[in-house]
Amino acid sequence: MRIGLTGGIGSGKSTAAAMLQSLGWRCVDTDAIARRLTQPDGPAMAAIASRFGQHLIAPDGGLDRVAMRKRVFEDPQAKAQLEGILHPLIVEVALRQAADAPAVVFDVPLLTESHHWRARVERVLVIDCAEEVQVSRVAQRPGWSAEQARSVIATQATRTQRRQVADAVIDNSQLTIAELNASLRGLSRHWRGPVEESSA
Ligand code: ATP
Numbered sequence: 001m002r003i004g005l006t007g008g009i010g011s012g013k014s015t016a017a018a019m020l021q022s023l024g025w026r027c028v029d030t031d032a033i034a035r036r037l038t039q040p041d042g043p044a045m046a047a048i049a050s051r052f053g054q055h056l057i058a059p060d061g062g063l064d065r066v067a068m069r070k071r072v073f074e075d076p077q078a079k080a081q082l083e084g085i086l087h088p089l090i091v092e093v094a095l096r097q098a099a100d101a102p103a104v105v106f107d108v109p110l111l112t113e114s115h116h117w118r119a120r121v122e123r124v125l126v127i128d129c130a131e132e133v134q135v136s137r138v139a140q141r142p143g144w145s146a147e148q149a150r151s152v153i154a155t156q157a158t159r160t161q162r163r164q165v166a167d168a169v170i171d172n173s174q175l176t177i178a179e180l181n182a183s184l185r186g187l188s189r190h191w192r193g194p195v196e197e198s199s200a
Helices: 013-022 030-037 045-056 065-074 076-098 131-139 146-155 159-164 177-192
Strands: 002-006 026-029 104-107 123-128 168-171
Touching: 002 013, 013 026, 013 104, 013 123, 013 177, 026 030, 026 076, 030 076, 030 104, 045 065, 045 076, 065 076, 076 104, 123 159, 131 146, 168 177
Parallel strands: 002 104, 002 123, 026 104, 123 168
Antiparallel strands: none
């Protein structure tokens, strides 16, 4: 069983992924894969340099994330080109990490926005969250303001768009951590049956 886990910034995806992992699912973090692909000497850097020149390369040879965010914000074609380089590589590495596991969770923040994932997972789980709760959770992170959190939320898929691609939705706006865990345990049993926790 392969599921895609998605949700907006600060909705609780990583928290849910860690809980599923302790329930025996293998969790594949596609954000972490993207960061490794774009670190100095990362496998995506040659293609990025050849398409964008040195503009998006930091002095250490990795992706200049600030320059990249500015560029893709201003230029939708550049965004599509960068995604065209990164997404197939992310999928390739993620599928390799998932190989042989009977139950896999792919944590994919942009699953709703990207066509690369939907056909590769059997179920989509959305961690839904009220925007003000997202903002207050993200604003507690060092270096983040409520305003920055709101501006990221504005660039992401809407709650309605996410729900449209979901097979299951957990509204994490008012759940305690224990209640979130219990919801995931129920869903895990429903999708996978009561299995040994070590079998992933
Ligand atoms: P990002 O998109 O930025 O990676 P995320 O969706 O992975 O965020 P988390 O990091 O899992 O979100 O959660 C954001 C914050 O909210 C964390 O500090 C987490 O501990 C907290 N949190 C998540 N769910 C709950 C909950 N049900 N009750 C209380 N706090 C929660």
